[in-house]
Amino acid sequence: MSSFFLYLIDKSLNVLYCISVLVTLIQLGGLYVYNRYSNKVPIFEQLKKQILEFISIGILLPNDKLPSVRSLATDIGVNPNTVSKAYQELENQGYIYSIKGKGCFIADNQTDQLIKDDKLDDLKMLMQ
DSSP: OOHHHHHHHHHHHHHHHHHHHHHHHHHHHHHSSOOOOSSSSSSSHHHHHHHHHHHHHTTTOOOOOOHHHHHHHHHHOOOOHHHHHHHHHHTTSEEEEEEETTEEEEOOSSSHHHHHHHHHHHHHHHOO
């Protein structure tokens, strides 16, 4: 088999994987899934964690545009201030960046490594 056909097969498998992930997310009720009845974790923290998960598994890639604060808040049924707080904290931590009048985007500066380091720190805290 030529390398071109292997390339096409590889791309097809990647597309199928992405489609299966999106179908799963849709079945779960949308792109951003949170447990509004969890008293232990605030909704903005759940939203941050979900966005970081999507970055770490490759659903959200560097320079991808995030939904606007208002549209995401409407989609998941929360106050826009909740989404805004999640976005602000993600920006302060270096995971996303914003362009005035354009929106928020996934940062390109080793975001995946930052997420892995945070997860490792969380695991260390749990083990203490």
